Amino acid sequence: xxxxxxxxxxxxxxxxxxxxxxxxxxxxxxxxxxxxxxxxxxxxxxxxxxxxxxxxxxxxxxxxxxxxxxxxxxxxxxxxxxxxxxxxxxxxxxxxxxxxxxxxxxxxxxxxxxxxxxxxxxxxxxxxxxxxxxxxxxxxxxxxxxxxxxxxxxxxxxxxxxxxxxxxxxxxxxxxxxxxxxxxxxxxxxxxxxxxxxxxxxxxxxxxxxxxxxxxxxxxxxxxxxxxxxxxxxxxxxxxxxxxxxxxxxxxxxxxxxxxxxxxxxxxxxxxxxxxxxxxxxxxxxxxxxxxxxxxxxxxxxxxxxxxxxxxxxxxxxxxxxxxxxxxxxxxxxxxxxxxxxxxxxxxxxxxxxxxxxxxxxxxxxxxxxxxxxxxxxxxxxxxxxxxxxxxxxxxxxxxxxxxxxxxxxxxxxxxxxxxxxxxxxxxxxxxxxxxxxxxxxxxxxxxxxx
Numbered sequence: 001x002x003x004x005x006x007x008x009x010x011x012x013x014x015x016x017x018x019x020x021x022x023x024x025x026x027x028x029x030x031x032x033x034x035x036x037x038x039x040x041x042x043x044x045x046x047x048x049x050x051x052x053x054x055x056x057x058x059x060x061x062x063x064x065x066x067x068x069x070x071x072x073x074x075x076x077x078x079x080x081x082x083x084x085x086x087x088x089x090x091x092x093x094x095x096x097x098x099x100x101x102x103x104x105x106x107x108x109x110x111x112x113x114x115x116x117x118x119x120x121x122x123x124x125x126x127x128x129x130x131x132x133x134x135x136x137x138x139x140x141x142x143x144x145x146x147x148x149x150x151x152x153x154x155x156x157x158x159x160x161x162x163x164x165x166x167x168x169x170x171x172x173x174x175x176x177x178x179x180x181x182x183x184x185x186x187x188x189x190x191x192x193x194x195x196x197x198x199x200x201x202x203x204x205x206x207x208x209x210x211x212x213x214x215x216x217x218x219x220x221x222x223x224x225x226x227x228x229x230x231x232x233x234x235x236x237x238x239x240x241x242x243x244x245x246x247x248x249x250x251x252x253x254x255x256x257x258x259x260x261x262x263x264x265x266x267x268x269x270x271x272x273x274x275x276x277x278x279x280x281x282x283x284x285x286x287x288x289x290x291x292x293x294x295x296x297x298x299x300x301x302x303x304x305x306x307x308x309x310x311x312x313x314x315x316x317x318x319x320x321x322x323x324x325x326x327x328x329x330x331x332x333x334x335x336x337x338x339x340x341x342x343x344x345x346x347x348x349x350x351x352x353x354x355x356x357x358x359x360x361x362x363x364x365x366x367x368x369x370x371x372x373x374x375x376x377x378x379x380x381x382x383x384x385x386x387x388x389x390x391x392x393x394x395x396x397x398x399x400x401x402x403x404x405x406x407x408x409x410x411x412x413x414x415x416x417x418x419x420x421x422x423x424x425x426x427x428x429x430x431x432x433x434x435x436x437x438x439x440x441x442x443x444x445x446x447x448x449x450x451x
Contacts, residue, residue: 010365014358021354025070030419032104032347033063039107042114042326062104069096070351077355078362093355100348107327108344110437113337114326115228120333122222122235125321126215129242133211135316136249140204142310146303147197150258153299154190157183157292164288182289186296193261200252207249214242232323239321246316261305 037059044051080086107382108118161183221235233329324332 010361014365015200019359021074022071022352023073025067025351028347028350029063032066032108032450033059035111035344035347036062036104038111039109039114039133039327041112046347052098064098064106066348069100070355073351073355074358078358081366093352097349097352101345105341105345105348106331108347109334109337109341110325110327110330112344113330113340116340117329117333117337118228118232119222121324121329122218122232124333125235125239125319126218126222128319129218129239129246130215132246132316132319133208133215133242133249137204137208137211139310139313139316140200140208140249140252142313143253143258143307144197144201144204146255146258146306146310147194149303149306150190150194150197154187154194157187157190160292168327170255182292185291189261193258196261197254200254204249207245207252211232211242211245211249214238214245218242228277228326236321236323243318243320247318250316253310255307257290259304259307259311262307270338270344301349 037055040058041051041055044054073089073096077086077089077093080089152402161180164183165180218235218238221231221238224231328335330340
């Protein structure tokens with residue numbers, strides 16, 4: 001095959017970069033092996049010696065596999081010309097790339113972004129715990145919102161009892177009778193309910209303060225630089241304590257207690273017997289106590305409805321912090337670490353560019369090469385005959401050239417006659433033959449004619 005100048009330069013350049021290609025492939029395989037070692041080390045359990053040798057063996061196997069695979073691709077893909085065969089090679093290369101990603105690239109990404117992914121996991125979990133604490137606190141505070149209604153009801157019953165005692169505002173007769181006794185009883189029950197609600201306020205505030213302190217400690221563990229392992233362990237311990245505080249905060253919810261107390265106000269209403277002995281005082285007391293009963297029922301229904309609304313709010317589910325390995329964290333939060341994934345995959349798949357480059361260069365050399373079809377099919381015998389014919393052509397060509405130059409050489413060697421003298425005739429050869437010089441002279445008409 002005879003190469004054109006451009007094809008020859010491509011060929012020489014491809015040969016010149018072959019050593020560099022091998023070196024680059026070896027460096028990439030070694031780098032992938034190192035990061036694979038760092039990634040797989042966190043996935044293995046056992047003694048330090050076992051983990052070390054197991055990770056070394058796995059990373060060495062990955063490096064050898066990557067180097068061997070891409071060496072095969074660099075050697076064979078540029079040489080395949082057929083479309084079907086080249087498509088089969090591309091499918092093979094695609095399968096190999098998928099296997100390399102499966103056994104190496106995700107571990108490389110874990111080595112590159114494992115610590116950051118674990119911090120991301122802790123930050124996401126921390127945000128969930130903060131939301132749970134706020135929801136539990138809000139629900140506890142919602143129960144506190146019932147306190148003003150209960151206090152107003154207690155104050156109203158107390159005021160009515162005092163007015164009835166001092167001025168007979170309800171029955172028209174002053175003194176402490178059955179009505180005053182009933183109103184005082186309702187006021188006392190309402191005050192007890194208000195005391196229950198108020199008593200939980202301090203407990204709610206204390207639990208929320210402790211939870212906030214735990215959250216602050218967890219934030220410091222997320223943002224503080226240092227080894228991720230100890231920080232993750234401390235974060236898990238704080239998460240357990242915070243979960244307990246959130247559960248305790250939910251137990252301080254007095255909505256259910258308020259509902260039961262409100263129901264008891266109506267269901268457990270016991271009116272005293274009218275004790276009026278003057279005129280129709282007993283009838284008036286009975287009418288007032290019935291009015292108080294209706295008022296108590298209305299107050300009970302209002303408190304029950306308010307408590308049901310609070311209880312309808314979904315309870316905060318307990319959250320559990322699940323520790324992850326660096327590889328699991330990178331896979332779970334892969335969308336936040338796309339640059340790290342790109343770098344990890346590029347280390348393993350960069351030789352694809354080299355393979356495609358060599359394929360294009362070889363195609364260019366094949367297109368620009370001048371191919372002699374006859375020379376590709378000639379036999380050895382035909383080659384020997386062609387060489388013999390070439391030698392004969394060279395010999396005959398030399399003899400004809402000598403014959404053509406002989407007359408000019410003779411003219412240079414023969415002396416010319418003086419002016420006016422007849423031309424001298426050259427005798428013929430003694431044997432009667434004609435020399436080449438005589439033949440040339442006769443052809444020009446200068447020599448003697450034969451007899």
